Amino acid sequence: MSSAKTVLVTGAAGFIGFHLSQKLLNAGYQVTGLDNLNDYYDQRLKLSRLDILKSNTHFSFHQVDLTDRKGIDNLFSKTNFDYVVNLAAQAGVRYSLTNPHAYLESNLHGFLNILEACRHNKTKHLVYASSSSVYGANKKMPFSVHHNVDHPISLYAASKKSNELMAHTYSSLYNLPTTGLRFFTVYGPWGRPDMALFLFTKAILENKPIDVFNHGKMRRDFTYVDDIVESITRLIPRPSQPNKEWSGMTPDPATSFAPYRVFNIGNNKPVELLQFIEVIEQKLGKKAAKNLLPLQDGDVPETFADVEDLMREVDFKPSTPIEVGIGKFIDWYINYYNIKL
Numbered sequence: 164m165s166s167a168k169t170v171l172v173t174g175a176a177g178f179i180g181f182h183l184s185q186k187l188l189n190a191g192y193q194v195t196g197l198d199n200l201n202d203y204y205d206q207r208l209k210l211s212r213l214d215i216l217k218s219n220t221h222f223s224f225h226q227v228d229l230t231d232r233k234g235i236d237n238l239f240s241k242t243n244f245d246y247v248v249n250l251a252a253q254a255g256v257r258y259s260l261t262n263p264h265a266y267l268e269s270n271l272h273g274f275l276n277i278l279e280a281c282r283h284n285k286t287k288h289l290v291y292a293s294s295s296s297v298y299g300a301n302k303k304m305p306f307s308v309h310h311n312v313d314h315p316i317s318l319y320a321a322s323k324k325s326n327e328l329m330a331h332t333y334s335s336l337y338n339l340p341t342t343g344l345r346f347f348t349v350y351g352p353w354g355r356p357d358m359a360l361f362l363f364t365k366a367i368l369e370n371k372p373i374d375v376f377n378h379g380k381m382r383r384d385f386t387y388v389d390d391i392v393e394s395i396t397r398l399i400p401r402p403s404q405p406n407k408e409w410s411g412m413t414p415d416p417a418t419s420f421a422p423y424r425v426f427n428i429g430n431n432k433p434v435e436l437l438q439f440i441e442v443i444e445q446k447l448g449k450k451a452a453k454n455l456l457p458l459q460d461g462d463v464p465e466t467f468a469d470v471e472d473l474m475r476e477v478d479f480k481p482s483t484p485i486e487v488g489i490g491k492f493i494d495w496y497i498n499y500y501n502i503k504l
Contacts, residue, residue, distance in 0.1 A: 167193040167221065170399065171244045173229060173277065174198055174251035176209035178355050179292070179346070179391060181216065183248060186392045187399075188219045195242060198251065199228040203258075204356045211499075212353055229273025239280040246399050249277050249291040252322075255357055259319040260461055270322035274329060282337045288402040290395060293327055293343040295384070295429065295466045296320035305467040308345070308417035308425045317461035327425060334421035340402035341422070344395065347429030347468045351388030351488055352495030359436075360489065363443050363451065364496055372452040379437040379455060382465040384429040387488035390481030394428045397477035417472060429468025430481045442485055446493045448504070 170187055174180035175196025187194050196216060200209055216222045227234040229251050253259075253269040274291070281289045298306045300314035315321040323345075330341035350360045366373045406418035417425045444450055458464060474480050497504065 167191055168245045168400075169193045169195065169242060171195045171197060171238075171242070171247045173247075173249045174292075175216065175224065176200060176213045177250060178351075178353055179349060179388060180250040181212040181353055182351070182388050183250070183392045183395055184216050184222065186396050188216070188221055190396060192221070194219075194222050195238075195244070196222060196224045197227050197229075197238065198224070200226055203253070203255075208353070208356065229276055230268055232276050232279075235276045235280050239284045243284065245287050247277065247281055247286050247289045248395065248399065249274065249289065252292060253319075254355070255319065257459060257461065258357070259317050259322075263318050266318050266322045270319075271325055271329075274326050278329060278333045278339070282333055282339055286339065288399065289330070289339060289341045290399055291326060291330060291341065291343055292323075293345045293425065294320065294323040295345050295347040295427070295468065296463070297324045297327070297345060298466070299463070304465065305431070305469040306345075306427065307469040308427055308472055309415055311416060316463070319461070331419060331421065331423050334403070334419065334423035338422060340404075341424075342398055342403050343425040344398070345425065345427045345429075345468075346391060347384040347386045347427065347466055349386050349388055349391050350492060352492050354388070354492060359439070360443070360492055361496070363440060364447070364493060367443065367447055367449050367451045368502060370452075372454045373440070374456055375436060375440070375453045376456050376462060377436075377458040377464055379435070379440070379453070380464065381436040381458075381462075382433040382467070383436065383439070384431065384433050384466045384468045385439065385485055385488070386428060386430045386468075386481050387483035390430070390483050391428055394426075394473060394477065394479060394481065397479055398426070401476065424476075426473045426476065427468040427470050428473060428481060429466070429470060430483070431468055431470050433465060433467045434485055439485060439489075442489045443493070446490055
């Protein structure tokens with residue numbers, strides 16, 4: 164019998180899930196990947212990621228949907244997972260404006276199935292993806308996990324805030340250690356085709372105009388994927404502990420009397436969208452034709468992560484400059500799609 168710790172990564176064929184699975188395998192974990200391989204974006208990209216993971220003998224894959232309760236329960240009954248990292252979700256703020264039902268099915272119903280499975284199988288620690296979008300109408304910068312987040316402005320954000328509430332309930336009722344991670348605009352190689360860096364790179368190379376919302380005055384805390392997975396990997400073996408100082412008279416949203424925590428994972432350095440585009444142009448050696456548009460419904464003009472709690476907990480702070488991260492993405496993109504510049 165292997166003594167390696169076992170981790171279930173849901174959304175393993177996804178962008179962050181793929182990178183995290185690689186990192187965990189390299190760290191000596193036994194990784195089980197779960198994904199429904201839906202067609203939200205090009206499945207070939209997901210299958211290419213999976214091919215790489217499957218080449219490692221310590222990785223096994225199951226094509227299961229989070230909403231398939233029997234499938235989830237069956238998987239947990241076969242393997243005693245030490246840790247679970249739930250990254251599977253219906254992603255994207257803009258898609259939630261036109262496909263609201265997909266968010267409740269995957270992000271709420273699916274997450275409930277994971278919570279129940281973790282509870283009944285005595286999982287040591289459930290780590291799950293939340294999002295910077297939960298800050299919604301908040302204006303105080305930088306966004307802190309100790310701020311109230313009761314004013315979401317997209318259904319996607321509401322579903323992620325709901326995940327945090329559901330996790331707290333299970334931490335409180337069943338003593339299940341849970342840690343929610345609010346990711347801030349993740350980018351890097353193998354990224355999602357619906358995200359800005361991928362869309363911009365593709366359009367510029369094809370001599371097509373790019374849509375630039377809020378006339379380029381958006382500011383985003385762009386966070387490189389390697390920094391995200393380093394943070395997750397450090398947090399996994401550190402199950403949340405009850406905060407003995409927590410008080411219901413002055414409740415701290417980031418901690419609890421239960422084994423529950425929430426962390427921001429962001430670069431702690433907002434970048435204006437026009438500067439982001441400039442770095443892409445420099446790397447490609449081509450100028451972008453910009454279609455300047457107003458702020459979209461559900462979008463916020465700025466994100467900025469306070470990562471003090473993360474630094475205190477795991478002695479790590481995301482810090483990859485966009486020049487480095489964008490360069491690595493474009494190198495991957497040109498190689499993967501076999502583009503001749």
